[in-house]
Amino acid sequence: MARRATAAVRREAAVEVVRDEKFNARRIELAEAALETLGELGFARTSLREIAQNSAFTHGVFHYYFSDKLDLICCCVRHYKAKCVTRYDEVVVTATSRDELTEGFLAKLAATLQNEARMHRLWYDLRSQAMFEAAFRKDVLEIDKNLEAMIWRIASRYAELGGKRPVSSPAALYALFDGLFQSALLKHLAADKTAIPELLDEVRRLLPTVC
Amino acid sequence: MARRATAAVRREAAVEVVRDEKFNARRIELAEAALETLGELGFARTSLREIAQNSAFTHGVFHYYFSDKLDLICCCVRHYKAKCVTRYDEVVVTATSRDELTEGFLAKLAATLQNEARMHRLWYDLRSQAMFEAAFRKDVLEIDKNLEAMIWRIASRYAELGGKRPVSSPAALYALFDGLFQSALLKHLAADKTAIPELLDEVRRLLPTVC
DNA sequence: CCCGGCACTTGACACTTGTCAAGATAAAAA
């Protein structure tokens, strides 16, 4: 009898796990839909109803899966993180020379700016929001740390391939590339055709200088 | 008679000018009040009524002096610009040695981060908004250009005092310092006591490297 | 003195917002 009871408990626990997984999957699905609209309109102009309208659901769902709007957007930020901090890792791993790494990095950089401008302006938007809204800070700071590490992996590998070491700190390197990217993104969104090539030139010139 | 008519026209024109000046002065006064609230709450959460409540006026005034909310905020951005792009110029002019320039620059940097954090997070907020709202782009890009020039003046002077030339472009230098400042600001607002000293250390180490 | 226009306030408008309770639907359990 004790054994049967245990089995029932186990089965119930398994059911619970499955439900949790389903619940989480839908949360992520909703977060992804939200990211679309956020990338289009920005944090300030995005409402739950607008998000719902660009998705397969109605506005009420969000309060079934999220405690409130902030909870939803925090979930968006966390989900965004997972996608974005490994963007350049393949290039880092496969490149066998400085030139190869440079070209791979630049190609990905240009493609990102070209195709994912909306997602990245959202990132800058949310990072600014974190300066006002404490609830975002923890996640934003963590993403920032991961991005810094990502840049550092590139720089380290680049230096290694030349038998050198990066000449500045991870923080300074990240600041440099992030600043350049941010500025290029703004210009690109302002329909400045020179934004991408100028960013590439700048990075191409900079890489041998700093590593 | 022609002369009297001319005199009347002139007087009227003078009156007009005075009125315009008064009108403009009040516009700036209102923009300044708006900047206070914007710095406190951020773009997303700031309403005209909130701005009015933190000022000596009522919410209706803003439509007497501005065509709409965007017009007001554009005016805020432009007014902000005027105040902020000359922050380090005195140090640049008066410093007679590299050390003096370094210490003056670092002191102002620390003071800015400490005392004007709210105004600067607003700047980063509005710069992000410009990625979504085309109406902001022209002014934001212009401010960015001015800030880049400001950094360049510091770097040039620093290099000059050492008989050198800056080793990187104005764009890269600005990206570097702006990125570092932005990151330090976020950490500072997240109550990270090490943010300011670490920024100062980083800049102190970096200056001789880049100029 | 009065009057016209400027500067500002007031109150209302149409609309949007986040939130949530109540109900519908469908799948699972009994």
Next chain:
DNA sequence: TTTTTATCTTGACAAGTGTCAAGTGCCGGG
């Protein structure tokens, strides 16, 4: 089958939004 439970929709709520027309007070010129 019936009952229960999970999921999702609907409609409503109060609060807040930008906007603007109408009105108030006031000051300077006639």
